[in-house]
Amino acid sequence: MLELKKLRTLFELSGGKTVTAVDGVSFEIKPGEVVGLVGESGSGKSVTALSIMGLLAANSRVESGEILWDGRNLLELTLSELRKLRGRDIALIFQNPLAALNPVFTIGNQMVETIQEHFSLDYKKSKDLALSWLKKVNIPDPEARFDQYPHECSLGMCQRIMIAITLVMKPRLLIADEPTASLDVTIQAQILHLLAELKDELDMSVLLVSHDMGVVAQQCDRVMVMYLGQIVEEGPTDKIFADPKHPYTKALLRAIPVPDPSKKHAFEPLAGDIPSPLNIPSGCSFHPRCSEKLPGCESQSPGIYSVQGCRVACHLFK
Amino acid sequence: MIFRRILGFIPLIFGITFISFMIMHAAPGDPTMMFVDPSVQIQDMAQVKANLGLDKPVLVQYFFWLKEIGKGNLGFSYVSGQPVLDLLWERLPATLLLSVSSLILILCFTFPLGLLSGYKKDSFFDRAVTFLSFLGMSLPTFWLGLMLLLLFSLRWSLFPTFGFIDPFLEDASLWARAVSVLHHMFLPLLTILIGGLAGLIRFNRFSIIEILSQDYIQAGRARGLSERRLLFKHAFKNAALPIVTILGAGLSGLIGGSFVIEYIFSWPGMGQLGVSAVFARDYPVLMGSILFSSILIMLGNFLADLSYSKIDPRVRIR
């Protein structure tokens, strides 16, 4: 359904410098799959998502690679072709739901305009559809919410509304960029639960972007671990969590706080800082922070190796 | 609530009139300067001053003026002897016509030009608008007005040099009179527009650029909304907020500026009346026009606040 081939996305900074935010990323998402994309902040997850949507900032562009949607390369579409696809086939929800809603229009107004952009429905029918979706995402008293403004709703409520606005078009792929990162833990769980439910109901695929390994472990069939613009490990969720291969994945897992002291590993925050993207280390870009470094790591970038059903980019598995 | 706001204007109006009164009396000269007849004796002049109450301390004069205002009496012109209130009423329509039409035209030009040049940042169109705005901002209004008068009215006789309507059209059709008013109004209006538009377009351009980088615009694109809708609906309404604020705050400048312009083009409004009264030391007329224009400015500010709260649901007038 969606396939990325060697995607490279650059930022042009003032002074002629360029930063490679996504560096040769390839992956595939199949119908009905929930795939997680994890990594520390700054690793290029959001830029990957925006590249797929064709929503990169003005100082940023896809340098090379392909983004295939049902075999069509999205990078070759015109803006109007892309617009028909956005929302309708591939949808995106954001980290901060309050900022993603226009503060000066009512929730109903923004829902109806979205519905009418994609379907030829009159106002009455669009409103009914909008209300039924507000109900579906468990908004109490949808009629009243319909006429309210975003600032009158809580963050969790806003995220539900965003989900309703987005899923009303029944997209085939939902990209959720840190959909719960701005919410309280209890609300987080509710939203994730809602997403999982709606995913089954609509039979859509989900690309769940998160920096939180715990969220990904609960929700995803498959996990991709990203570091400095590259995917360093990819595989089925249970395998990645039971037996991580890449030292970065291991470090990420060790960094999950575990409240239970009888658990076998202790909480251990990731050592070292993420390097500046302007100055990416040579060879394997993780080597300065790696605890299992080999002599060749500083000079040679690793190939991608298949190990027990996972793909790992690490010299340890040569 | 609205009533409270209007009550709040009263102390402000006291302040403005008090300060103007003091400045007026501190300025050299007095109404008796107008008596140029050499046969007038010094004692007679003193007698005139006493009759007018000008021999009393300034504070006493101010309170006397206030007391009469309370009774609805704005005094009589030293020059023509007519009641000030009548003079002002007579002049009010011309002033309102000029300032309201310039306000409307400023809004009609600011938005399309500012929106498009912000949207097409750094395009040829944007550069052209930027160049013209800087030109407009750097021309002093009074100089521009004089130049336009000199060229279009005096040299090429394309426009009348003074007045509001052709006096011979008293009995003509409504249409003919309207055309005549427009003809008279063209140059003063153009002068106000050039001065008022330039800065506002620049400002609108910057707010559009800022707004277009907001999440809700990005989210709208991700939902497949058209660029036209995002620009002319979503960005427009958000960009209208600061413009309304600026216009509200800049209203005094607009009215103050139009005083000078009314004088240059002999436009028979309150501004021209006020400026002439300054030269004639016609204190009652001057104070009357200051009082009227400060009331106008405050009403304008009040309307700006009202429309602000209409546009932005997060703001409610207290």
Ligand SMILES: Nc1ncnc2c1ncn2[C@@H]1O[C@H](COP(=O)(O)OP(=O)(O)O)[C@@H](O)[C@H]1O
């Ligand atoms: N607006 C920008 N200007 C310049 N560089 C940017 C910009 N946005 C992102 N980047 C670069 O892209 C990298 C990845 O960012 P992002 O995809 O937002 O990370 P995350 O994984 O936290 O979502 C950043 O480290 C930064 O170098």
Ligand SMILES: [Mg+2]
């Ligand atoms: Mg991100």
